[in-house]
Amino acid sequence: MKLDAKIPSGPMAGKWEKRKFEGKLVNPSNKRKYNIIVVGSGLAGGGAAASLGELGYNVDCFCFQDSSRRAHSIAAQGGINAAKNYQNDGDSVYRLFYDTVKGGDFRSREANVHRLAEVSAAIIDQCVAMGVPFAREYGGTLANRSFGGAQVSRTFYARGQTGQQLLLGVYSALSRQIGAGQVRMHPRTEMLDLVVVDGHAKGIVTRDLITGKIESWAADAVVLATGGYGPVFYLSTNAVGNNVTAAYRAHKKGALFANPCYTQIHPTCIPLSGDHQSKLTLMSESLRNDGRIWVPKKQGDTRTPGDIPDAERDYYLERMYPSFGNLAPRDISSRAAKRACDEGRGVGPGRLGVYLDFRDALSRLGDDTIRQRYDNLFDMYERITGENAYNMPMRIYPAIHYTMGGLWVDYDLMSNVPGLYVLGEANFSDHGANRLGASALMQGLADGCFVIPYTIAEYLAGTAPGEVGTDHDEFKKSQNEVSDRIRALLSVNGKRSATSFHRELGLLMWEKCGMARNEAGLKSALEMIPALREEFWENVKVTGSGNDLNSELERAGRVADFLEFGELLVTDAITREESCGGHFREEYQTEEGEAMRDDENFSFVGAWEYTGETPILHKENLEFEEVHLAVRSYK
Amino acid sequence: MILTLRIWRQKHARDKGRFETYEMKGVSPDMSFLEMLDVLSDSLVDRGEDALTFDNDCREGICGMCSLTINGVPHGPDQGGTVCQLHMRRYKEGDTITIEPWRVSPFPVLKDLAVDRSAFDRIIQAGGYITTNAGSAVDANAILVPRADAETAMDAAACIGCGACAASCPNGSAMLFVAAKVSHLAHLPQGAPERAQRVLSMVSQMDQEGFGNCTNHSECEAVCPKEINVSHIAKINREFIRAAVKSIF
Numbered sequence: 001m002k003l004d005a006k007i008p009s010g011p012m013a014g015k016w017e018k019r020k021f022e023g024k025l026v027n028p029s030n031k032r033k034y035n036i037i038v039v040g041s042g043l044a045g046g047g048a049a050a051s052l053g054e055l056g057y058n059v060d061c062f063c064f065q066d067s068s069r070r071a072h073s074i075a076a077q078g079g080i081n082a083a084k085n086y087q088n089d090g091d092s093v094y095r096l097f098y099d100t101v102k103g104g105d106f107r108s109r110e111a112n113v114h115r116l117a118e119v120s121a122a123i124i125d126q127c128v129a130m131g132v133p134f135a136r137e138y139g140g141t142l143a144n145r146s147f148g149g150a151q152v153s154r155t156f157y158a159r160g161q162t163g164q165q166l167l168l169g170v171y172s173a174l175s176r177q178i179g180a181g182q183v184r185m186h187p188r189t190e191m192l193d194l195v196v197v198d199g200h201a202k203g204i205v206t207r208d209l210i211t212g213k214i215e216s217w218a219a220d221a222v223v224l225a226t227g228g229y230g231p232v233f234y235l236s237t238n239a240v241g242n243n244v245t246a247a248y249r250a251h252k253k254g255a256l257f258a259n260p261c262y263t264q265i266h267p268t269c270i271p272l273s274g275d276h277q278s279k280l281t282l283m284s285e286s287l288r289n290d291g292r293i294w295v296p297k298k299q300g301d302t303r304t305p306g307d308i309p310d311a312e313r314d315y316y317l318e319r320m321y322p323s324f325g326n327l328a329p330r331d332i333s334s335r336a337a338k339r340a341c342d343e344g345r346g347v348g349p350g351r352l353g354v355y356l357d358f359r360d361a362l363s364r365l366g367d368d369t370i371r372q373r374y375d376n377l378f379d380m381y382e383r384i385t386g387e388n389a390y391n392m393p394m395r396i397y398p399a400i401h402y403t404m405g406g407l408w409v410d411y412d413l414m415s416n417v418p419g420l421y422v423l424g425e426a427n428f429s430d431h432g433a434n435r436l437g438a439s440a441l442m443q444g445l446a447d448g449c450f451v452i453p454y455t456i457a458e459y460l461a462g463t464a465p466g467e468v469g470t471d472h473d474e475f476k477k478s479q480n481e482v483s484d485r486i487r488a489l490l491s492v493n494g495k496r497s498a499t500s501f502h503r504e505l506g507l508l509m510w511e512k513c514g515m516a517r518n519e520a521g522l523k524s525a526l527e528m529i530p531a532l533r534e535e536f537w538e539n540v541k542v543t544g545s546g547n548d549l550n551s552e553l554e555r556a557g558r559v560a561d562f563l564e565f566g567e568l569l570v571t572d573a574i575t576r577e578e579s580c581g582g583h584f585r586e587e588y589q590t591e592e593g594e595a596m597r598d599d600e601n602f603s604f605v606g607a608w609e610y611t612g613e614t615p616i617l618h619k620e621n622l623e624f625e626e627v628h629l630a631v632r633s634y635k
Numbered sequence: 636m637i638l639t640l641r642i643w644r645q646k647h648a649r650d651k652g653r654f655e656t657y658e659m660k661g662v663s664p665d666m667s668f669l670e671m672l673d674v675l676s677d678s679l680v681d682r683g684e685d686a687l688t689f690d691n692d693c694r695e696g697i698c699g700m701c702s703l704t705i706n707g708v709p710h711g712p713d714q715g716g717t718v719c720q721l722h723m724r725r726y727k728e729g730d731t732i733t734i735e736p737w738r739v740s741p742f743p744v745l746k747d748l749a750v751d752r753s754a755f756d757r758i759i760q761a762g763g764y765i766t767t768n769a770g771s772a773v774d775a776n777a778i779l780v781p782r783a784d785a786e787t788a789m790d791a792a793a794c795i796g797c798g799a800c801a802a803s804c805p806n807g808s809a810m811l812f813v814a815a816k817v818s819h820l821a822h823l824p825q826g827a828p829e830r831a832q833r834v835l836s837m838v839s840q841m842d843q844e845g846f847g848n849c850t851n852h853s854e855c856e857a858v859c860p861k862e863i864n865v866s867h868i869a870k871i872n873r874e875f876i877r878a879a880v881k882s883i884f
Contacts, residue, residue, distance in 0.1 A: 054769060066749075086776060131825050136785040173764060173769075278694060380696065552680060
């Protein structure tokens, strides 16, 4: 299989213009003849469903939550990047592009990233028009803050709830289309299979989560915007319902899965408190604008933080990366925290934590300013830990937060299965091996509102509308497979809950394939995962029936997919014999412990084909025309 | 800790439902309330019983999916938070806790503690938006919004659509939810062209869904996890009168 990214020729800055001009169009009166399925209702999916509805296409949108407003985009706190240069501080489309390619450790596709930077400004315009209440200056203009991995202030924000406000903007646009009858929304409905007819994506099979009904839906194109796979690690900052099922079922139907080993660890999460824990809570990275990160210089220092004088504190990010300091990118900050804890200088219960200290900012700016900036974050911290961060430093530790890998897509965001598009966190294209802060919201909205409306026309223009209906044999076959699998899950009747398997898989993934990975650990994981999967299918216990609301059954289905997908993730990690971004192989590091890339041998996208046995690796070579490959330095 | 939990169990929408009592051992003060229910639910599965159904997703107080009434109070005893943010250090040895779903007729129970809140979605679909197609916007800084207005709009926009306001109201009114959206958009210049139509359509849909009227009990504000102020209800009343009068002339 040859992977053709279909990147337009010509200079970088003109590629998107060229693509938009050369792409085929569907004329306005023909648009209503086409049906499009959108799975997921976050910024990417909700944005796509609304925008495609606005254009006049018939859209069916699906989500597993009780309303499209619950998608996990809602939880993003800090902000959204855009190359507006409202601060007059030297920002530009080119700089955002450059920062994002560099931040991604030179493992993303330049042309996609450039387009992302180009459309970023239009996103802010659109959000303001939709009524998103961004933070403002006294003169009424928009305010900005700075974020990790950048030296300009280009992040727009709405207190600590930027994701919520953007998602509610998208939700309102989507609601308008639902009210107008242009989009039909199907909440509490889970996609359980992709239907491919003669090589083209023609629909999906779903389960109604209230009645258990298995149903087929035919369409002329299918858009997946189903988010990332962070919960393969069980504990992550993701919502507990987030899962890889839709993407993985598409993978089993032929879509290539790219770079699954690129997982992002977020440096500022609240440390673990016990075995009962179901998720880890993120404290926005924006806190690093005013908080200073430190650990005691001495190992095993048990004094309370207030008793440790400055001379005995190690502000290690400021020391090691003087020009970026506490704003060093996520992967670098996370590994530095791990190193400090590995050296025995961690703080708090279990010594798995570092301090994020606001003492200096509070005395410089006062409580009120800090309250205005971080309002809900300090509250959230106190609710979970019982500690007040105005009086003592927060304790933070890295946690799984975002997954850069995802289904392979070309420049048009179409997978290798014609008619199947993949947007947002579910695809792989824009963040390389590491995503910069405030870029996920940007990508979701870019893909959903400003890319797919253009690129999907190219495919539809060459497709006769309504060619395949749900009476096609492939739908029946797929429905039978889905029903059989549900029956199988219900009939194992073993002794362990799906959650207990999930927890065991997550711990294994975190230990063997988490913040740092090595060949021996990865090899052992490749033995442990299939064994755990085997036990799952012999010993899982799913109570209740398949014909009603059954959260145990939903969970078991998702865990079963994680148990297959985890193996693919580890396979990718073992194959990539270099360190880059979120993928840190201990064998490949500099003497100072920095990641060592191998551009000669690994400057490619690793896209895996499902075979039922050993997956086949396809490579898309990455060519860098604009950004000079360099050691990523934030010193 | 050892606690006694009285939990509403209901097999499906047509089932009558009843309270079941469970003794819960080994509750750690660091657990969140929902993590305690996870442990209980897992133990039910171990015994071969049906898992406990309760809506939840983000578990950090922002998605609005969790929806439990604890000892009669939506989202439980903590001010300004959702039930997923509530931690067990709030309780002490031997406490009895009663756990129910939202109790308001436009939110019918689906199973156990999960309810159908699609009525809220339909209210937003009736007009809780600004009509603007992707790609049609002017430059963001071409629209100046005084900081105070942007802040008030944000106060209202913080609503997570959980439904606690309606569940707490003696009249089963959804006024705080509807007011939050109307007030958010009425404070911004972008919302001005549809200002009158919006409030009329949304209020009409709210009535059609069967929510009651507001008689200023302010229970909604007391339980709102985002502490949305009832002054936004005063705002929607003014907006409604303004629009209604305008529609006559």
